[in-house]
Amino acid sequence: MARTGDIDVVILxxxxxxxxxxxxxxxxxxxxxxxxxxxxxxxxxAAPSRLIHGGLKYLETGEFGLVAQSTLERNLLLKNAPHYVS
Structure with a gap:
C-alpha cells in the first residue's frame, strides 16, 4: 500500500x-x-432496536435541553439519511 500523505486521526x-x-x-x-x-x-x-425516537419522552421529566438536542439530531438524520426516518 502506497503512502499518499499524513493522517490526522485514526479511528479504531x-x-x-x-x-x-x-x-x-x-x-x-x-x-x-x-x-x-x-x-x-x-x-x-448490526443488531440495534431499529428505533430512533425524537426525544419527546424527555418532555415528561422536563428535560427540555435533551428534547432540543434529540430534535436537532433527528433533523440531521432526516437531512443525511431520510430513508431511515418514517
Whole structure:
C-alpha cells in the first residue's frame, strides 16, 4: 500500500460511533483512517432496536435541553439519511 500523505486521526472501530465520527471529521477536512477487524457496522451496530425516537419522552421529566438536542439530531438524520426516518 502506497503512502499518499499524513493522517490526522485514526479511528479504531467502524460501528455507528466510529463511522459517524469518521464522516463528521472528513466533512471538516480532517484526514482520517478508519479500521475495523470485521466489516463496517457488523458488530454491536448490526443488531440495534431499529428505533430512533425524537426525544419527546424527555418532555415528561422536563428535560427540555435533551428534547432540543434529540430534535436537532433527528433533523440531521432526516437531512443525511431520510430513508431511515418514517
Amino acid at each position: 472501530g467502524a460501528g455507528i460511533n466510529g463511522a459517524g465520527l469518521f464522516r463528521d471529521l472528513c466533512a471538516q477536512g480532517v484526514s482520517c483512517l478508519i479500521v475495523d477487524k470485521g466489516d463496517f457496522g457488523s458488530g454491536t451496530s
